[in-house]
Amino acid sequence: MATTACKKGHVKINGATVKPSRDVYATDKIEVRKDQITRHLTVLDIPPSRVGAKLVDIYRVDTTPKENFEHLELLKFSKDHYRKKGMGRPTKKDRREIDEYLDDNLDDDESNS
Incomplete structure (x- = not known):
């Protein structure tokens, strides 16, 4: 380096x-x-x-x-x-947050059923 x-x-x-x-x-x-x-x-x-x-x-x-x-x-x-939120493609960090959010919601839906 x-x-x-x-x-x-x-x-x-x-x-x-x-x-x-x-x-x-x-x-x-x-x-x-x-x-x-x-x-x-x-x-x-x-x-x-x-x-x-x-x-x-x-x-x-x-x-x-x-x-x-x-x-x-x-x-x-x-x-x-x-980059303003909602503009352009999501960054890698944004995608991880979206995946985390969706996983949490799927877990909540399954426990309610």
């Missing part, structure tokens, strides 16, 4: 687009674009070996502005209202 992101230009180190093989050093500033949000990370130190996900925050600082996360929340709300 990281290689693909680098090749597409979604990863920058110190303001320059990088190749996947680029080494990362302490004090590097990394910008990663993912899910329509640009995250800003600062490398504090390089671990001597692989570390677990819980220990990653020891070696980096997330300096992403809060406005970026607020923008992401607004995008979520706009996606909900993109």
Whole structure:
């Protein structure tokens, strides 16, 4: 995933687009674009070996502005209202809700008989 992101230009180190093989050093500033949000990370130190996900925050600082996360929340709300209910083909989620509704009604009808 990281290689693909680098090749597409979604990863920058110190303001320059990088190749996947680029080494990362302490004090590097990394910008990663993912899910329509640009995250800003600062490398504090390089671990001597692989570390677990819980220990990653020891070696980096997330300096992403809060406005970026607020923008992401607004995008979520706009996606909900993109297609009005009853317009066009039902989505996969809509079909599942319809099937669930019909299954519940069939179970109720059988128990009443």
